[in-house]
Amino acid sequence: MAAAAPPPPPSPAPEPSMNLLEPIRLDLPIFSRVRLATSADVPHIHKMIHQMAVFEKLTHLFSATESSLTATLFNSPPFTSITVFLLEVSPNPFTTASASSAAAFSPIDRVVHLDLPLVDPERETFFSDKANDITVAGFVLFFPNYSTFLAKPGFYVEDLFVRDCYRRKGFGRMLLSAVAKQAVKMGYGRVEWVVLDWNVNAIKFYEEMGAKIQDEWRICRLTGEALQAYGD
Amino acid sequence: MAAAAPPPPPSPAPEPSMNLLEPIRLDLPIFSRVRLATSADVPHIHKMIHQMAVFEKLTHLFSATESSLTATLFNSPPFTSITVFLLEVSPNPFTTASASSAAAFSPIDRVVHLDLPLVDPERETFFSDKANDITVAGFVLFFPNYSTFLAKPGFYVEDLFVRDCYRRKGFGRMLLSAVAKQAVKMGYGRVEWVVLDWNVNAIKFYEEMGAKIQDEWRICRLTGEALQAYGD
Numbered sequence: 126m127a128a129a130a131p132p133p134p135p136s137p138a139p140e141p142s143m144n145l146l147e148p149i150r151l152d153l154p155i156f157s158r159v160r161l162a163t164s165a166d167v168p169h170i171h172k173m174i175h176q177m178a179v180f181e182k183l184t185h186l187f188s189a190t191e192s193s194l195t196a197t198l199f200n201s202p203p204f205t206s207i208t209v210f211l212l213e214v215s216p217n218p219f220t221t222a223s224a225s226s227a228a229a230f231s232p233i234d235r236v237v238h239l240d241l242p243l244v245d246p247e248r249e250t251f252f253s254d255k256a257n258d259i260t261v262a263g264f265v266l267f268f269p270n271y272s273t274f275l276a277k278p279g280f281y282v283e284d285l286f287v288r289d290c291y292r293r294k295g296f297g298r299m300l301l302s303a304v305a306k307q308a309v310k311m312g313y314g315r316v317e318w319v320v321l322d323w324n325v326n327a328i329k330f331y332e333e334m335g336a337k338i339q340d341e342w343r344i345c346r347l348t349g350e351a352l353q354a355y356g357d
Numbered sequence: 358m359a360a361a362a363p364p365p366p367p368s369p370a371p372e373p374s375m376n377l378l379e380p381i382r383l384d385l386p387i388f389s390r391v392r393l394a395t396s397a398d399v400p401h402i403h404k405m406i407h408q409m410a411v412f413e414k415l416t417h418l419f420s421a422t423e424s425s426l427t428a429t430l431f432n433s434p435p436f437t438s439i440t441v442f443l444l445e446v447s448p449n450p451f452t453t454a455s456a457s458s459a460a461a462f463s464p465i466d467r468v469v470h471l472d473l474p475l476v477d478p479e480r481e482t483f484f485s486d487k488a489n490d491i492t493v494a495g496f497v498l499f500f501p502n503y504s505t506f507l508a509k510p511g512f513y514v515e516d517l518f519v520r521d522c523y524r525r526k527g528f529g530r531m532l533l534s535a536v537a538k539q540a541v542k543m544g545y546g547r548v549e550w551v552v553l554d555w556n557v558n559a560i561k562f563y564e565e566m567g568a569k570i571q572d573e574w575r576i577c578r579l580t581g582e583a584l585q586a587y588g589d
Contacts, residue, residue, distance in 0.1 A: 174505045189508035197508055205438075207503050271439050271500055273406045273516050276421035276429055279580075281513075284505050302587055305579055309588030316579040323573065335583030341555065344571040347537055347548040348511075351567030355534055356541030 153238040157296065158219045159303045160232040162209035162264065164199045167191055169251055169261045170209060177286045181321075203229040204311065205269070210303050212263035212287065212296055213253055220257075233303050237294055245290050263287035265300040272314055279315035280308050301334060319344065385470040389528065390451045391535045392464040394441035394496065396431045399423055401483055401493045402441060409518045435461040436543065437501070442535050444495035444519065444528055445485055452489075465535055469526055477522050495519035497532040504546055511547035512540050533566060551576065 162170060171191045178187040198207055210230075213219075219234055245251075251261045263286050270281040282304060287296045301316075308316050320327050320338070328338060347355075394402060403423045410419040430439055442462075445451075451466055477483075483493040495518050502513040514536055519528045533548075540548050552559050552570070560570060579587075 178506060183506065186506045189506060193508035194505075197503070197510065206501070266503070266505055268501070268503055269438070270502070270513065271429070271498070271515055273426075273498055274410060274415065274419045274421060276425035278429065281502065283503055305584055305587035309585055314580060314584075316584060318577050319574045320577055321573050322575050328575075328577075331577045334579065335586065336577040336579045337583075339576040339578055341553050342551045342576050343554050343560075344574050344576070345550050345552055345560075345563045345568040346571055347566065347568045348546060351569075352537055352546075352548060353541055354567065355537035 155214050155216070155237045155239060155243065155294075156218050157212060157214045157235050157237055157262070157299065158232050159210050159212055159299060161203055161230045162199075162211040164195055166209070166211055166253065166261070167195050167198065169211075169253065170194065170198075170264055170266075172250065173261075173264055173286050173288065174284065176288065177284060204307065207266065207268045210265045210267075210300055211253070211261055212265075212291075212300055213259050214262045214291065215257065215259045217258055219259075230307070233299070233306075235295075235299055237296075239294070243290060245288075247288070247290075251288070261288075262291040263296055263300060265304055267304050267316075269313075270315075270317065275314040277312070277314035279313045279317060280304055282316065282318035285318065297330070298334065305334075387446050387448070387469040387471060387475065387526075388450050389444060389446045389467050389469055389494070389531065390464050391442050391444055391531060393435055393462045394431075394443040396427055398441070398443055398485065398493070399427050399430065401443075401485065402426065402430075402496055402498075404482065405493075405496055405518050405520065406516065408520065409516060436539065439498065439500045442497045442499075442532055443485070443493055444497075444523075444532055445491050446494045446523065447489065447491045449490055451491075462539070465531070465538075467527075467531055469528075471526070475522060477520075479520070483520070493520075494523040495528055495532060497536055499536050499548075501545075502547075502549065507546040509544070509546035511545045511549060512536055514548065514550035517550065529562070530566065537566075 168191055171189060171194055174189055174194075175184075175187060178184045198209065200206070219232070245260065245262075248260050253259050253261045264284070265282060265286070266284040267280045267282045269278045271278050282301065285297060285301055287300070305316050318331075320331060322328075332338065400423055403421060403426055406421055406426075407416075407419060410416045430441065432438070451464070477492065477494075480492050485491050485493045496516065497514060497518075498516040499512045499514045501510045503510050514533065517529060517532055519532070537548050550563075552563060554560075564570065
């Protein structure tokens with residue numbers, strides 16, 4: 126299909142939709158920040174969870190809504206239950222952290238230098254602070270688990286997601302490292318998560334980060350009608 | 358070695374150690390109960406976690422002590438964090454539930470009829486109520502997890518353990534069912550746990566209970582020095 130595409134019209138005007146989207150076009154650098162998410166971030170988190178379901182071809186399992194997320198997230202102090210770190214990017218340095226974030230977790234900043242300009246077609250949708258040109262680019266959602274052998278809590282990472290146009294730039298590592306750093310800070314014993322066995326790139330990436338793949342273990346899941354049957 | 362054992366002395370007196378152990382010898386029935394564990398149960402829980410490590414040939418990963426378990430368990434209301442259900446057995450019907458258990462969880466009773474007498478060589482060690490002849494026979498330890506696709510919590514079962522002499526009598530199912538029933542009661546979406554891929558009997562048992570094995574997913578674990586490196 127690519128070879129059969131018609132040639133562009135002569136001297137085309139700029140695409141109007143591109144102007145509306147105001148894409149990020151940066152040579153260097155991108156300023157990025159990992160901060161604690163709050164309930165105000167639920168609309169962006171909801172959109173990213175849906176994008177993740179599309180990426181994993183699991184939209185048939187997706188039933189979360191903004192209101193069901195709002196009802197179940199951010200009801201406990203950070204790190205005691207479900208916790209979300211948000212990844213934000215901006216063409217400008219981050220100058221202030223929100224007060225609620227700074228109390229429990231000091232945001233982690235990183236400057237990323239790119240070889241090519243970066244275009245974010247959904248920049249408008251994911252503005253978390255339009256006045257300061259700050260866009261949400263990803264998130265990691267985790268909660269405590271527990272090892273009886275260690276008699277220590279750990280963190281289980283349920284979701285690690287970076288929006289499409291921000292991938293392969295070290296942001297996934299930045300988010301997962303932030304969880305690992307917090308685990309060490311709290312004296313926790315482990316950080317765990319799951320990966321699809323055919324996703325060799327992800328496995329390689331996780332192993333490079335120091336993780337061991339637990340090849341012998343399989344996850345068992347009791348859900349839906351099979352679970353409901355136990356309610357009688 | 359068994360074939361070379363000397364014959365018993367003529368007219369032997371009853372083995373003193375057997376008297377001391379007072380093994381359970383029941384034709385039928387055994388009365389069993391699942392109740393919430395409390396910090397008073399930590400010594401028994403600790404012993405069973407160690408027995409589980411021996412069974413799984415993972416004692417090199419076992420470093421829990423009674424005091425480290427006491428420090429990390431039972432610090433939150435039941436079901437909001439790490440929760441333990443204890444399985445107890447007795448030759449007599451259970452007449453009273455402890456007040457602390459009954460408030461958050463009504464104990465589940467079951468009468469088990471056996472074809473052969475049951476001998477518990479560690480009965481003395483695992484008495485939870487010697488006056489009422491109640492012995493600890495197993496436990497299940499679980500805590501909340503969360504599904505972003507469902508926007509619902511669930512339960513993750515970290516340990517399911519039944520002491521050796523009580524296995525294959527439906528007690529494992531009784532413990533896991535109690536967790537599933539509690540999940541349904543709380544409106545949770547899933548109960549999950551892991552199984553070793555070579556443990557075909559366990560996999561068959563879990564599938565009969567309605568669980569699906571998530572064949573494609575692998576657990577990633579960041580621990581030890583690899584985790585500590587993120588603290589710098």
